[in-house]
Amino acid sequence: MDVMPSRPEIFLLADSDRRLVPDGPTLVGPDGGRRDIPPKVYEVLRFVEAAMLKGYAVQVTPLRDxxxxxxxxxxxxxxxxxxxxxxxxxxxxxxxxxxxxxxxxxxxxxxxxxxxxxxxxxxxxxxxxxxxxxxxxxxxx
Missing domain, CATH: 1.10.10 (Arc Repressor Mutant, subunit A)
Known part of the structure; x- marks a missing residue:
């Protein structure tokens, strides 16, 4: 995944992007607890993961619409x-x-x-x- 330091990446989900899909992505916690998440949320988490694995800090700031x-x-x-x-x-x-x-x-x-x-x-x-x-x-x- 392409991650550039100090370049903001803004993820804005439409209402349709917030829906869960059958057999869609799941977030699994260390205790084995599972939480279904929308596919677009999975993309955001992948971006955060890629940045952190490259050694970058990540700032998450919720923005109003x-x-x-x-x-x-x-x-x-x-x-x-x-x-x-x-x-x-x-x-x-x-x-x-x-x-x-x-x-x-x-x-x-x-x-x-x-x-x-x-x-x-x-x-x-x-x-x-x-x-x-x-x-x-x-x-x-």
Missing amino acids: ELPIDEAADAIEMDREELRLFAGRGDIPFRSDEYVDWVKLSDVLAFNARLNADREQALQTLAEEESWDDGGSTTER
Whole structure:
């Protein structure tokens, strides 16, 4: 499993992801006690296990489904003003009360995934372009 130090990984389960499935994963305690868990929860536990086996510390922080925009920016390691700019442009829906701009975590995660995919595509396009290098020949002037 791919684990990067100091890179946050946020797991957000939809209602359907919280259901147990027949013959699904089970958490077994040292006393042999068994607890059925949803498959997505198993993925989270595998991520935690992989990180800890590589010697990394793990921080688990429950997040609400709606966050102040600054907390959401911190969660995805984006500059707060940059996330505010995206929200102001309409890229991320938000609501405001008297003191705080609120965003849904699911919207922020989806936006961040799109942003990362766009960046990856731009880098791939650059990598596929022909080099400006003409093979090392020099032109005398």
